[in-house]
Amino acid sequence: MSERAGVVATAALLLCCAAVFPVSVGAEGGKTPTEELQIFKAWLDRVRPGYGCDEGPARFRNETVEAVYADRRFYYVLTRARGIRPPFPNAVSLVAQVEESGDVRPLNPSSPEGYRPGLKNVRKAEEARRTAAAVLILAMGDPGERRWTIRPDQITARKSRKGWVCTYYHGNEIYPSQVTFDREGVLTAIACNPPPVP
Numbered sequence: 001m002s003e004r005a006g007v008v009a010t011a012a013l014l015l016c017c018a019a020v021f022p023v024s025v026g027a028e029g030g031k032t033p034t035e036e037l038q039i040f041k042a043w044l045d046r047v048r049p050g051y052g053c054d055e056g057p058a059r060f061r062n063e064t065v066e067a068v069y070a071d072r073r074f075y076y077v078l079t080r081a082r083g084i085r086p087p088f089p090n091a092v093s094l095v096a097q098v099e100e101s102g103d104v105r106p107l108n109p110s111s112p113e114g115y116r117p118g119l120k121n122v123r124k125a126e127e128a129r130r131t132a133a134a135v136l137i138l139a140m141g142d143p144g145e146r147r148w149t150i151r152p153d154q155i156t157a158r159k160s161r162k163g164w165v166c167t168y169y170h171g172n173e174i175y176p177s178q179v180t181f182d183r184e185g186v187l188t189a190i191a192c193n194p195p196p197v198p
Contacts, residue, residue: 052088121185132166
């Protein structure tokens, strides 16, 4: 009987240690950020051979995005808009996620499905503004927000019977970008509309 109690006590101690000192793992218990970045780089070399960019490949680090998407990691390359042809061939800008399987899934700003995983359904205006800001920052593809700084308090959130419409104005009302949520607070559409680079 005492031997069995000892085994139970040892198992309980191990479970406590595991809870206090969790193993560092990647997204969804998979790969580490370093491994994911290497997968992203290899994928870019395969699907965009000879690509050029101003930033990246790198992890998409942005405070607003990380606060909203606490359980997801994103990676990116960015070619800055200049109003002229980029100084390198095969210029590319994109944001992607590396899945546990090792597949790379680029985000498509015209398709909200890729942005939904990890998002909580919005219920209040504050949640709608914060989530819309994170979605727009990802859709614009620039974690440093060098051209447009998108803060939740700069977004208007209007609620109707159909859901929420969140709008960010790029300098004036001529260039609105919008993120919409349905009545249940689920992301339904993304429309990026920044002014053209002169």
